[in-house]
Amino acid sequence: MKTILVLTDFSISADYAADYALALAQSIEAKLLLCNIFERPADANTPDRKAWPKQACEENSINDLGALMARLKTKLDKEVPGKSYKPEIDQCSIDGSVDQKLDAIKLKHDILLAVVSAHSGHNLDGIFEKNHAWEIIDSASFPVMVIPYQTKFKPFGQIVFATGMHHTDIAVLQSVSAIAQYANSEVLITHVSAKHQEKNSLQRFFNQTPSNITYPKISYHTIKEGNVISFLKRQCVYIDLLVLVHHKRGFLQSIFNQSITRKMVAHPRKPLLVFPQNAIN
Numbered sequence: 001m002k003t004i005l006v007l008t009d010f011s012i013s014a015d016y017a018a019d020y021a022l023a024l025a026q027s028i029e030a031k032l033l034l035c036n037i038f039e040r041p042a043d044a045n046t047p048d049r050k051a052w053p054k055q056a057c058e059e060n061s062i063n064d065l066g067a068l069m070a071r072l073k074t075k076l077d078k079e080v081p082g083k084s085y086k087p088e089i090d091q092c093s094i095d096g097s098v099d100q101k102l103d104a105i106k107l108k109h110d111i112l113l114a115v116v117s118a119h120s121g122h123n124l125d126g127i128f129e130k131n132h133a134w135e136i137i138d139s140a141s142f143p144v145m146v147i148p149y150q151t152k153f154k155p156f157g158q159i160v161f162a163t164g165m166h167h168t169d170i171a172v173l174q175s176v177s178a179i180a181q182y183a184n185s186e187v188l189i190t191h192v193s194a195k196h197q198e199k200n201s202l203q204r205f206f207n208q209t210p211s212n213i214t215y216p217k218i219s220y221h222t223i224k225e226g227n228v229i230s231f232l233k234r235q236c237v238y239i240d241l242l243v244l245v246h247h248k249r250g251f252l253q254s255i256f257n258q259s260i261t262r263k264m265v266a267h268p269r270k271p272l273l274v275f276p277q278n279a280i281n
Helices: 012-028 056-077 096-107 130-138 171-183 203-209 229-233 252-255 262-267
Strands: 003-007 029-037 089-095 109-118 144-147 160-164 186-193 217-222 240-246 272-277
Touching: 003 012, 012 029, 012 109, 012 144, 012 171, 029 056, 029 096, 056 089, 056 229, 089 096, 096 130, 109 130, 130 144, 130 262, 130 272, 160 171, 160 229, 160 272, 171 186, 171 240, 186 229, 229 262, 240 262, 262 272
Parallel strands: 003 029, 003 109, 029 089, 109 144, 160 186, 160 240, 186 217, 240 272
Antiparallel strands: 144 272
């Protein structure tokens, strides 16, 4: 079964993100994996890893994850029996840096996506103190969903997928269509258009769309170079989920000389689902 990974630093923002992830897991019938990545003190680097004493940071991580898991399970138990799917919840504490441990987690679990809280300037004592939400996106080989502070889950009524019509974005559309089916969502494909692009780029994109993308509630809109950020921020007033693709080599940056994804991650107004390009090649 697919697993939603919840990366937490036990901050208030991360707790809200965990609540959101729990409701999302119920909605799409996925498992939940609560994970805290911590760094051992430098003096713990002995040659024999098995000889390391259990450090306070590891104990705290395990205990705090246990408390979070217990809280989420209690929340599930309070629901009316039989009303909804109750996801299996597990936990893992891992020592090391965030960007180096994501692949190890993926090797052990069938990760559908990760859920993280949006960076906050007031959150300076956890794994997101240097805006690791962006570091996770930049390192992960799976989609990452960024949850704004205090955002509560609701079924995705409308999803906006902003795309530059790159050929790898077709796989993203397929994944977005699968998510949309759970809530019968409207999917608005927003074409990020530049002056030098040919007029038939839309036709070329959909000519590559596989026949198994048959979701009927997909529409299309074009926005021109220069007003992408302002358009997306305005759209966030009306939508429930914004989907972007992070191209490490600067596909969108090469068009606009700026990172649209990074700007939206810095101050998300609605849940933001970012697909790393290497997750869909």
